[in-house]
Structure formats: structure tokens, C-alpha cells
Amino acid sequence: MRILPLLALAASVLPTAGAFAQEEAPADRVDFVTQIQPILQDHCVKCHGTKKQEGDLRLDLKQHVFAGEEDLWSIVPGDPDFSPVYERISLDADDPDIMPEDGDKLPDEQIALIRRWIEQGANWPDSADEAILAAEKRRMEREIITLPEISDAQNATIEQALAKVRETNALAMRIAANTQAIEVNFSLLGTKIGDAELETLNGTEPALVWLDLARTGVTDAGLAQLAKLSHLRRLDLSNTGIGDAGLKHLAGLAELEYLNLYGTKVSDAGLAALHGMERLSKLYLWQTAVTDQGAAKLAEQLPGLRIDRGQDAEAMLRGDDPEPVAEGTAPINTECPVSGKPIDPNAFSIYEGQRVAFCCNNCKAKFDADPKPFLAKLGIEVAKAPINTTCPVSGKPIDPAATSEYQGNLVAFCCNNCKAKFDADPKPFLAKLGIEVAKAPINATCPVSGKPIDPAATSEYQGNLVAFCCNNCKAKFDADPAKFADKLAGK
Ligand code: HEC
Incomplete structure (x- = not known):
């Protein structure tokens, strides 16, 4: 199976006509997006997706599932x-071939659902793949932003500046939970925002990577304020009054990757300012005064650049033109986490600093009332619940903020002192947690898979307790322990 780089794929997948159309499904019809895809995503894709292709099998995208010789498809429409x-999912729980390979057997309802879906023709809409690709692309964009270290003093300055930015009612937030990189979006405020408001960005330079000024009242002179934003990756100036004189101020933004000049007065002369932007990979020039020649000249100068001049109407359908969603920062999702339908960018919530969009305000209300059930769909890791309610050290009620991971479980304490005692030597407290202490396993990683052990999956071997990551590995080991003796001895 040939594995294409994901970003290349994202760009090459064209929506088929009506890909986003919503069909009214009869009640007994299994819906792939809401009922099947979540099962595959949660239980299969980590081993059968972009990261790993165990057994040369991918279950993340239609184009991989239904590829190659039909006889070899892992899903045969109509024939479970x-x-x-x-x-593989319907084997006995202790069968070594059962899937998922690592975790528990899928619940019977999910197995039955997959059976029914295959019987009904295994319909896998193209829009489902597009949503996955778009979400993955966004996630990658967020992951690859690395910034030089930001000092505490710089951080304080950034926070002060952001407070001023927010006074203008602009959105200002981290682009992802695990980064210091920040995005600021003035586009919702229209012409209420002018050059004066850009001054609030002073101090954000070390962290500001995305800036959206679409439809604001900024002028060429105001863009001088942006010259210092040396870490800027994305800049949206679409539908503003700026022109060639303004672009001159941007010439030094060496890290800029995305620039949107749609609906501005920019002409061929102004593009000269972009010649040194070697990282620039996407430039929007719809409805500008730029000519074919001017665009061609720039393209020659910057071979990695994709210029979009508006001929490519499908770019809009693909969702990679930001204009239709320009009502604010791009949401982190393309599919409603509640219904699974395509999002309406106007129905959104900010969840932990990130914009989450829904198909409608009803779904938004459901999410706002209790986001937890929907986080997995958004790729947001749901915090594990602790296995205990009283502190194993003091016996007092737990504080959910004081926790440790212990053999794959989350253990909570009443306070950080107790946590520290437990971390230093968990053994004396395990009985309180209902974790058997009789015999400790002699190994910390599974001798079959090399993964961390699950203390519940163990076998006696030559008088010692050997632990595994899962019962499948235990079964493999039990069948032929000698095969794993070297690994067990740490060789
Ligand atoms: C922890 C990793 C892991 C997870 C999770 C996992 N698999 Fe697998 N899968 C494997 C490995 C390893 C193989 C290859 C060895 C084998 O065939 O048993 C495999 C093989 C398969 C095969 C056979 C491929 C072939 O054509 O030979 C199928 C079908 C399969 N998995 C389906 C699934 C499904 C469906 C899920 C989710 C319900 C799933 N797997 C989850 C690791 C995993």
C-alpha cells in the first residue's frame, strides 16, 4: 500500500458534487459519520492510520480502505x-487475532453496528474523509510552530499587550494548548478597527504567529506596525484598503507562510516586497490589480509558493480559502462534534481558548452544557478519571488537582504532600487502592509488545510474576514463554 504524505493528499482530494448534502436517513440506516467513524477513530486508527499501518492496513480514509484489488478489501460492502x-472484531475476546489488538473487545452494540453498516453497503461519504484531512492538516499546522524560548519578562509583556488587544473586543488566544504561539483576530470588528488599534500588538512580537485583519479599516501607513512581528506565519489583509505601499512594510516578515490579499488594491509593483519571503507557501490574490505576468514573476522567485488568483473555484468548496469562514478565527474542527454534520462557522463556542464550531445553535447549546462527551471527536484528550475517591496516603477526600499516573491508572490525593509520598514509594499505599501487592511483577514493560504493563494482565513464570500490556500479549506469552525469555531478561 502506498502512503501519500498527508498534506499532499489534503490538497488533492476534490469534493464530489453534493459531498456536503445531507440525506435524510431512515431510522435504521447506520450513519457512517456519527456511528461508525468514531469507533474506527477511537479503537483502530492509532495502529491503522497515518502513524502506523499495522498489517499494511489503514482504516482512517476511504481511499485506503477501498483501494487496490477488491478481493483484498478489508471491508466488503454488503458482506460482513x-x-x-x-x-477480527467479532472473534472471541481471548483469541490472539482479535482487534483492537491492545484494548478490550468492542462492545457488542458496536460490533453489531459495524455489521449492519457493512450489510447496508458500507457507505463511506467523501465528506467524511475531507473532514478528517482538514482536521489533520490544522493539527499539523498547529504542531509545527516552534518559537524561540520566551522569557518570563517577555511573557509578562505579552500578557499586558493581549489585555489591551482584548479591550478592543478582538479575539486573542493561544493557537493550541501545548504552545505559546498566539493568534489575534480583529476581523469580526470590521472598520471599527483601524491603525490605532494595531498599536495594541506592541509587545506580542515573540509569540504572535497568526493575525487576521480581514475587513478592518487598516491602512498602508498602519502596516508599518506589523514590520516588527517577526514570527508571523499567517496574515489576512483581505478586503481592506491596503495597497502596494503597505506591502513594503511586510518585506521583512521572513517566516510568513500564508498571506491573504484578496480584495485589496495590491498590484504587480507591490509584489516585489514579497520576493524575499522564502517560507511563503500560500498567497491569495483574488480581485486585486495583479496581472498574470506579475503573479508569474513572483512564482518564479518563490518556487514553493501556491498563488490563488480566484480561477480555482473549487478551493472554496475545499474549504482552504479562508474567506467563507472569515467570520473569525478558523475553528479547530470541520465537523460538528455533536451531530457529525458539516459546521456552520457562525455557531461556535470558545473551549479552552480554541474555537469549536457546530452545525447549529442547538448543538452548540448541548456542547456548552457539557462538553466532555464531545471532546474526543475534537481530538481533545479527555482527562482520565482517578480510580480512587479517598487519598490512599491520608484517607481524606481527594483533590482532583493532585494526581499521579500509576501503572496506567490515575491516582488522586488529598494534597501534594501525599502525592509526593506516594510518588517516592507507592508500595505501602497500593492495598488502599485495591491494587494487589502480594507479588510485584518482575518487569515494567510487556515482554511481547514492549509497551508499559497493565498490572491486571499477569502470568506466573518460573516462580515470578510477569506482567503484560494486555491479555492478548499474555495469551501469546502463555502459549510459548521461552520465545520471550530474552526480552524478559532485558536482552
Ligand atoms: C494496538 C494496535 C492495533 C489496534 C488498536 C488495532 N489493530 Fe488491527 N492490527 C494490528 C496488527 C499489529 C496487525 C497485524 C497482525 C495481525 O494481523 O494480527 C493488525 C491487523 C489487522 C487486520 C488484518 C489486516 C490484514 O489484512 O492482514 C484487520 C482487519 C485489523 N487489524 C482490523 C482492526 C480493527 C477493525 C481495529 C479497530 C477495531 C484494529 N484493527 C485495531 C494492530 C492493531
Whole structure:
């Protein structure tokens, strides 16, 4: 199976006509997006997706599932009993071939659902793949932003500046939970924002990576304020009054990757300012005075650049033109986490600093009332619940903020002192947690898979307790322990 780089894929997948159309499904019809895809995503894709392709199998995208010779498809539409996917999930729980390979057998309802979906023709809409690709692309964009270290003093200055930015009612937030990189979006405020408001950005330079000024009242002179934003990756100036004189101020933004000049007065002369932007990979020039020649000249200068001049109407459908969603920062999702339908960018919530969009305000209300059930769909890790309610050290009620991971479980304490005692030597407290202490396993990683052990999956071997990551590995080991003796001895 050939694995294409994901970003290349994202750009090459064209929506088929009506890909976003919503069909009214009869009640008994299994819906792929809301009922099947979440199962595959949660239980299969980590081993059968972009990161790993165990057994040369991918279950993340239609184009991989239904590729190559039909006889070899792992899902045979209409025929669950000839579909390896169904076969593997419906084996006995202790069968070494059962999938998922690591965790528990899927619940019976999910297995039955997959069976019904395959019987009904295994419909896998193209829009489902597009949503996955778009979300993955965004996630990658967020992951690859690395900034020089930001000092405490700089951080304080950034926070002060952001407070001023927010006074203008602009959105200002981290682009992702695990980064200091910040985005500021003035586009919702229209012409209420002018050059004066750009001054609030002073001090954000070390962290500001995305700036959206679409439809604001900024002028060429105001863009001088942006010259210092040396870490800027994305800049949206679409539908503003700026022109060639303003672009001159941007010439030094060496890290700029995305620039939107749609609906501005920019002409060929102004593009000269972009010649040194070697990282620039996407430039929007719809409805500008730029000519074919001017665009061609720039393209020659910057071979990695994709210029979009508006001929490519499908770019809009693909969602990679930001204009249709320009009502604010791009949401982190393309699919409603509640219904699974395509999002309406106007129905959104900010969840932990990130914009989450919904298909409608009803779904938004459901999410706002209790986001937890929907976080997995957004790729946001749901915090594990602690396995205990009283502190194993003091016996007092737990404080959910004081926790440690212990053999794959989350253990909570009443306070950080107790946590520290437990971390230093967990053994004396394990009985309180209902974790058997009789015999400690002699190994910390599974001798079959090399993964961390699960203390519940153990076997006696030559008088010692050996632990595994899961019962499948235990079964493999029990069948032929000698095969794993070297690994067990740490060789
Ligand atoms: C922890 C990793 C892991 C997870 C999770 C996992 N698999 Fe697998 N899968 C494997 C490995 C390793 C193989 C190859 C060895 C084998 O065939 O048992 C495999 C093989 C398969 C095969 C056979 C491929 C072939 O054509 O030979 C199918 C079908 C399959 N998995 C389906 C699934 C399904 C469906 C899920 C989710 C319900 C799933 N797997 C989850 C690791 C995993």
C-alpha cells in the first residue's frame, strides 16, 4: 500500500458534487459519520492510520480502505462475513487475532453496528474523509510552530499587550494548548478597527504567529506596525484598503507562510516586497490589480509558493480559502462534534481558548452544557478519571488537582504532600487502592509488545510474576514463554 504524505493528499482530494448534502436517513440506516467513524477513530486508527499501518492496513480514509484489488478489501460492502474487519472484531475476546489488538473487545452494540453498516453497503461519504484531512492538516499546522524560548519578562509583556488587544473586543488566544504561539483576530470588528488599534500588538512580537485583519479599516501607513512581528506565519489583509505601499512594510516578515490579499488594491509593483519571503507557501490574490505576468514573476522567485488568483473555484468548496469562514478565527474542527454534520462557522463556542464550531445553535447549546462527551471527536484528550475517591496516603477526600499516573491508572490525593509520598514509594499505599501487592511483577514493560504493563494482565513464570500490556500479549506469552525469555531478561 502506498502512503501519500498527508498534506499532499489534503490538497488533492476534490469534493464530489453534493459531498456536503445531507440525506435524510431512515431510522435504521447506520450513519457512517456519527456511528461508525468514531469507533474506527477511537479503537483502530492509532495502529491503522497515518502513524502506523499495522498489517499494511489503514482504516482512517476511504481511499485506503477501498483501494487496490477488491478481493483484498478489508471491508466488503454488503458482506460482513467476508470482511476481515468484521471477522477480527467479532472473534472471541481471548483469541490472539482479535482487534483492537491492545484494548478490550468492542462492545457488542458496536460490533453489531459495524455489521449492519457493512450489510447496508458500507457507505463511506467523501465528506467524511475531507473532514478528517482538514482536521489533520490544522493539527499539523498547529504542531509545527516552534518559537524561540520566551522569557518570563517577555511573557509578562505579552500578557499586558493581549489585555489591551482584548479591550478592543478582538479575539486573542493561544493557537493550541501545548504552545505559546498566539493568534489575534480583529476581523469580526470590521472598520471599527483601524491603525490605532494595531498599536495594541506592541509587545506580542515573540509569540504572535497568526493575525487576521480581514475587513478592518487598516491602512498602508498602519502596516508599518506589523514590520516588527517577526514570527508571523499567517496574515489576512483581505478586503481592506491596503495597497502596494503597505506591502513594503511586510518585506521583512521572513517566516510568513500564508498571506491573504484578496480584495485589496495590491498590484504587480507591490509584489516585489514579497520576493524575499522564502517560507511563503500560500498567497491569495483574488480581485486585486495583479496581472498574470506579475503573479508569474513572483512564482518564479518563490518556487514553493501556491498563488490563488480566484480561477480555482473549487478551493472554496475545499474549504482552504479562508474567506467563507472569515467570520473569525478558523475553528479547530470541520465537523460538528455533536451531530457529525458539516459546521456552520457562525455557531461556535470558545473551549479552552480554541474555537469549536457546530452545525447549529442547538448543538452548540448541548456542547456548552457539557462538553466532555464531545471532546474526543475534537481530538481533545479527555482527562482520565482517578480510580480512587479517598487519598490512599491520608484517607481524606481527594483533590482532583493532585494526581499521579500509576501503572496506567490515575491516582488522586488529598494534597501534594501525599502525592509526593506516594510518588517516592507507592508500595505501602497500593492495598488502599485495591491494587494487589502480594507479588510485584518482575518487569515494567510487556515482554511481547514492549509497551508499559497493565498490572491486571499477569502470568506466573518460573516462580515470578510477569506482567503484560494486555491479555492478548499474555495469551501469546502463555502459549510459548521461552520465545520471550530474552526480552524478559532485558536482552
Ligand atoms: C494496538 C494496535 C492495533 C489496534 C488498536 C488495532 N489493530 Fe488491527 N492490527 C494490528 C496488527 C499489529 C496487525 C497485524 C497482525 C495481525 O494481523 O494480527 C493488525 C491487523 C489487522 C487486520 C488484518 C489486516 C490484514 O489484512 O492482514 C484487520 C482487519 C485489523 N487489524 C482490523 C482492526 C480493527 C477493525 C481495529 C479497530 C477495531 C484494529 N484493527 C485495531 C494492530 C492493531
